[in-house]
Amino acid sequence: MRLAVIGAGAVGSSVVELASDYGHTVTAYADSRSATVDADGIDVAAAVERKQTDGLIGDEDPADAVGGPYDVLVEATPTTLGDAQPGFGHVETALQRDRHVVLANKGPVAERYADVWELERDSAGTVLFEATVGGAMPVLSTIDDFDPEHITAVRGVLNGTANFILSRMSAEGLGYEHVLAEAQDLGVAEADPTFDVDGTDAALKGVIVANVLSDDDTEYALEDADVEGIQDIEGSALELAAEDGRTVRLIAEVVTGEVRVGPRLVPEHAPLAPTGTRNIVQLETEHAGRLNISGRGAGGPETASAVLADVGRLPEL
Amino acid sequence: MSDSTDEVRSYTVRLELVDEPGALLNALEPIASNGGNLLSIFHERGNLTPRGHIPVEVDLEATPERFEGIVEALRGAGINVIQAGAERYSEAITVVLSGHLINTDLSDTVSRIQDATNATVTDLSLSAPEGTEDASSARIRLATEQDAAESVIDTVREVAGEKDLRVIEPLGTGGDP
Numbered sequence: 079m080r081l082a083v084i085g086a087g088a089v090g091s092s093v094v095e096l097a098s099d100y101g102h103t104v105t106a107y108a109d110s111r112s113a114t115v116d117a118d119g120i121d122v123a124a125a126v127e128r129k130q131t132d133g134l135i136g137d138e139d140p141a142d143a144v145g146g147p148y149d150v151l152v153e154a155t156p157t158t159l160g161d162a163q164p165g166f167g168h169v170e171t172a173l174q175r176d177r178h179v180v181l182a183n184k185g186p187v188a189e190r191y192a193d194v195w196e197l198e199r200d201s202a203g204t205v206l207f208e209a210t211v212g213g214a215m216p217v218l219s220t221i222d223d224f225d226p227e228h229i230t231a232v233r234g235v236l237n238g239t240a241n242f243i244l245s246r247m248s249a250e251g252l253g254y255e256h257v258l259a260e261a262q263d264l265g266v267a268e269a270d271p272t273f274d275v276d277g278t279d280a281a282l283k284g285v286i287v288a289n290v291l292s293d294d295d296t297e298y299a300l301e302d303a304d305v306e307g308i309q310d311i312e313g314s315a316l317e318l319a320a321e322d323g324r325t326v327r328l329i330a331e332v333v334t335g336e337v338r339v340g341p342r343l344v345p346e347h348a349p350l351a352p353t354g355t356r357n358i359v360q361l362e363t364e365h366a367g368r369l370n371i372s373g374r375g376a377g378g379p380e381t382a383s384a385v386l387a388d389v390g391r392l393p394e395l
Numbered sequence: 396m397s398d399s400t401d402e403v404r405s406y407t408v409r410l411e412l413v414d415e416p417g418a419l420l421n422a423l424e425p426i427a428s429n430g431g432n433l434l435s436i437f438h439e440r441g442n443l444t445p446r447g448h449i450p451v452e453v454d455l456e457a458t459p460e461r462f463e464g465i466v467e468a469l470r471g472a473g474i475n476v477i478q479a480g481a482e483r484y485s486e487a488i489t490v491v492l493s494g495h496l497i498n499t500d501l502s503d504t505v506s507r508i509q510d511a512t513n514a515t516v517t518d519l520s521l522s523a524p525e526g527t528e529d530a531s532s533a534r535i536r537l538a539t540e541q542d543a544a545e546s547v548i549d550t551v552r553e554v555a556g557e558k559d560l561r562v563i564e565p566l567g568t569g570g571d572p
Binding site for chain 2: 317344350
């Protein structure tokens, strides 16, 4: 497949670098300011190096990439809330041009699921978004394989930063601020970790799962989720939980059309109490009991591998 | 009258014991000393409750009044009674509350939760590392009837909300090891 990769952060750049490994050709690559387009395949090494040295990918306009030669548009720009722009616009253009879309950006499917679906219905292209939930873990494709109708609940730890903070606080008896600062030093938490610690990131993933599970055309968006974060959680709360063989994890839960994210008490050695940045998703199936999927929920190459797995699932245009 | 208080009846009590020498003996002592007549003990060694304790089923005879004293004495001795007679405390819910627990009257918080529901507080641990003036946390275990867990948690949330306390709720299902 010929790929147009929009977004040059950790995920976008990893997709560009790994694409040939999966037998694909990158024909366009853009960030918010510049682009490089070549129907025969761009010079990946040159584009990556130029982005690092002078901050530009190439001499062309980002719109040339979105409107350029490709079979699949990979949308890997930062997640935005509300109208989900500019990511949504890229999806719209690609679908109107009857091209496939693979999303790493959560915005369009978390905030405008019905709009995306409507565009897809009128297009020869298909939209896939495995990478939006659980990074490298095959969560959405497993739900699809089992058929959403036979999944009764989905619960999981879907934010590695929050999980790192809670598991460190629990293991070391340290306070929230201390562990957050440590996480930032280690690069586990971003300089502005708001969306990770206030539950927004996990909630967006929960909302996407709710949209996939919805069997009556009910559309979910962030405002439909009940969200509580882990900011300023008391060390003494974790200590008391530990005394009783339990711990606290930021759990995203999707059951009977309700999306809920918040710190919850779970048994210390339960599957839903991973340590460090590890993520896990537990599917409650109608006929096959519980299914646990765990792995790396974030990271450039990890998320890019989910993007490329989606590309591999797409039919020829 | 069949519900006369001095009529001896048989009861089944389900207990959870910690796996320690003497735990069973400690559990039986309050039954004998409060006038219960032990009929049988079914000690399910090797079988563990979700909390890692050993379930024990005790059949005994006592008058309803004495039976109440036995259950109270068992709980007083720190033994977790999951079922006493027909009344079934089949759900144990643990929540952690954080915030200004002392300043907002912890015992009032607990009694309001108990009064508004059919739940009984069977265990309470408090941690106030910064002293009573600062934020502290409490772990509360509530025993309630089957299917009542949801409404008990709603009440906890409501009382905590009024007092500006943070509630960390248990994950209903899916958290089992």
